[in-house]
Amino acid sequence: KQEVTQIPAALSVPEGENLVLNCSFTDSAIYNLQWFRQDPGKGLTSLLLIQSSQREQTSGRLNASLDKSSGRSTLYIAASQPGDSATYLCAVCSNDYKLSFGAGTTVTVRA
Amino acid sequence: DAGITQSPRHKVTETGTPVTLRCHQTENHRYMYWYRQDPGHGLRLIHYSYGVKDTDKGEVSDGYSVSRSKTEDFLLTLESATSSQTSVYFCAIRTGTTNTEAFFGQGTRLTVV
Numbered sequence: 001k002q003e004v005t006q007i008p009a010a011l012s013v014p015e016g017e018n019l020v021l022n023c024s025f026t027d028s029a030i031y032n033l034q035w036f037r038q039d040p041g042k043g044l045t046s047l048l049l050i051q052s053s054q055r056e057q058t059s060g061r062l063n064a065s066l067d068k069s070s071g072r073s074t075l076y077i078a079a080s081q082p083g084d085s086a087t088y089l090c091a092v093c094s095n096d097y098k099l100s101f102g103a104g105t106t107v108t109v110r111a
Numbered sequence: 112d113a114g115i116t117q118s119p120r121h122k123v124t125e126t127g128t129p130v131t132l133r134c135h136q137t138e139n140h141r142y143m144y145w146y147r148q149d150p151g152h153g154l155r156l157i158h159y160s161y162g163v164k165d166t167d168k169g170e171v172s173d174g175y176s177v178s179r180s181k182t183e184d185f186l187l188t189l190e191s192a193t194s195s196q197t198s199v200y201f202c203a204i205r206t207g208t209t210n211t212e213a214f215f216g217q218g219t220r221l222t223v224v
Contacts, residue, residue: 001170032211034212034213036215042217042218043201043215043216043217043218044201044203044215046212046213046214049211049212089153089154091154091213093205093213097142097159097161097205098156098159098169099144099156099203099205099213100156101146101153101154101155102153103151103152103153104153
């Protein structure tokens with residue numbers, strides 16, 4: 001069974017600081033890894049998808065890396081803004097097509 | 112949003128009654144999923160489908176059943192609702208097999224009293 005862990009569970013930073021969110025998974029036989037954002041009381045918004053053959057993916061201020069052999073992914077958010085405050089979720093698509101989620105990292109960016 | 116609609120968005124029901132939640136997609140994607148989200152547990156997979164009439168269990172399937180008679184609809188049924196099934200339910204689709212994204216619906220908040 002795929003286990004996904006996200007560290008830290010919560011993070012509070014001043015505006016402008018870079019954010020580093022970590023995700024680890026136990027089974028390296030994955031198709032892809034996806035990062036999501038969730039605002040309170042809302043659904044999940046896809047941020048980045050990293051395919052199993054890729055090492056990183058970038059979108060604007062967001063950069064995600066993937067080290068499949070060690071079972072790790074890191075999401076970097078540059079120059080954080082108060083609008084980045086949300087819960088960030090990591091999801092792994094295993095080769096049985098199931099999506100397994102971590103518990104999330106709740107980020108607060110202080111103005 | 113990949114054309115995903117969940118209905119109803121909110122529901123209050125009594126213990127012991129059956130409840131059906133609907134997930135509808137407009138783009139004929141093959142893979143559909145039902146999750147529940149609870150504080151302290153994150154998102155947990157209930158059931159998923161990889162085609163019409165093809166479904167499989169997730170990690171928390173007890174007390175739930177699903178049906179997919181058409182590509183566009185994936186139904187989740189709570190056979191006899193219990194208070195422990197009070198949760199927010201999310202439907203998701205994946206746009207292909209391996210290297211494709213998942214998209215989520217807006218969720219259904221279910222309260223069992």
